[in-house]
Amino acid sequence: MSDEAPLAFAHHDHSHCAADTLARAEAEAARLGLRLTPVRRRVLEILLEAHRAMGAYEVLDRLAAEGFGNQPPVAYRALEFLVENGLAHRLRRLNAFAACMHPGEDHAPVFLICRVCDAVAEAPGAPVRAALDHAAADLGFAVERVNIEAVGLCPVCARGEAA
Template sequence: MSDDSSSVAGHGCTTSDLAFADHDHSHCTSDVLARAEALAKASGARLTPVRRRVLEILLEEHKALGAYDVLQRLAAEGFGNQPPVAYRALEFLVDQGFAHRVRRLNAFTACMHPGEAHAPAFLICKTCAIVAEAPAEAVRAALDAAAKDLGFAIERTNIEALGLCPACQGQAA
């Protein structure tokens, strides 16, 4: 598992601070896309042209996109304009661990750690809508312990925090 100081595949992309900093995003994109392709091939899952394009769209920025935002992009590129096109591709990406659903925004963001066991928290800037995937293993462990004390078995969590990114904090000051 990665912490927020580790780099993504040696490209200098860190896991949590990068979404809020200027960087060469092409390294993040190419690395995540290559890992997703390798994982899909290894598991026998089909990363069809539509699914691949949806992942590319999610990787273009560190923002979460709604299904209709994705659908508009797909339609403009000739991939079809019916909602199931986007929803099925997004569902596949989430099921494969290549994307996450950000429930607060009813949107999706690319997973920056496909194939890695991790418990992310999503840091959502309420002004610019940038989303960072931050490590939250300690939060998840505390939640699991609290649930266990109550005899509850957690099946799924989605940890999201709403606030201001560094750039928006600077503009507010």
């Protein structure tokens, strides 16, 4: 995973960013022999449309408007599939989901969540994870899964609050 500034907070060609991430997700799904159904693919596309987390009902509203059905299990099943297979992340603080920006990569992301605009950046978290693993090992504990979320202000909102 790159050590560059998280794209969610940097000016970039988002359509290229989303298309590239979707292509990597599709390749990872194929590599794993996963079936990326039209609903699953569309949910991933919806999550990739902006660097922010989305609740299941927001995703469901978009799916229903596009004719994919309006029952909650439609969205929840697709989101759960994406999370279980490393193509999306669940952000517990927001009770929402965000597309994984590094599908197929072994990484330990830290999620930086703007408390004003809900922008979400997936930042490299290897040093944080290593420190956590070390602290846990000192107590005889083996960490299997972790979700690190930090809440604060993105650069745009920080400039707005400073004004």
